Amino acid sequence: MIPILLVDAGFVRLWIFHAHPFYFIVVETKDGTVSVAAAFAGHQEAVQDRDHKFLSKAVEEAYKGVDCKDGGPFGAVIVHNDEIVASCHNMVLCNTDPTAHAEVTAIREACKKLKQIELADCEIYASCEPCPMCFGAIHLSRIKRLVYGAKAEAAIAIGFDDFIADALRGTGFYQKATLEIKRADGNEAIIAEEVFEKTKEKFQMY
CATH class of the missing domain: 2.60.40 (Immunoglobulin-like)
Structure with missing residues (x-):
């Protein structure tokens, strides 16, 4: 040598x-x-091959969702111990549910299958960069690793615009925020805040 x-x-x-x-x-x-x-x-090459395999499955789900008219072209798979435990696509139209994005649907399915609410020992592969809602769901589920394919701009280019900050500023490419937000005051606010104090001994933090 x-x-x-x-x-x-x-x-x-x-x-x-x-x-x-x-x-x-x-x-x-x-x-x-x-x-x-x-x-x-060869470690890096092995990781790349593994990521390619699971990301390809997420892309397949994206096509499947459109072909089945279930929702937009987005797919996601969740992997646990090198095995796919959830393989899903966008189900917004099928379920009449605006929150049924591929990543959220996959997280729900994986939690049910593994019978746990934390997926700290799992990875998620998404065909496209997740929207803010899905990033939030990934964070809350404690998934340890995210691999995504297309950038969000690719989805924006065909009409999908989920940048909440831009929508609130009125600079969203397609969507403009019409949501009115108000915090209750007076007795209503006090009653709502008392819920936490009165129930803190009755449930175990998850």
């Missing part, structure tokens, strides 16, 4: 050799001590 890098700092010399699929790191100190470490060069 021919070293691909040599560092000589006087008190230590470092060589890096490549013999696929490994990198060998050889360190020689001034007193003649030699140590060798090996790193698996």
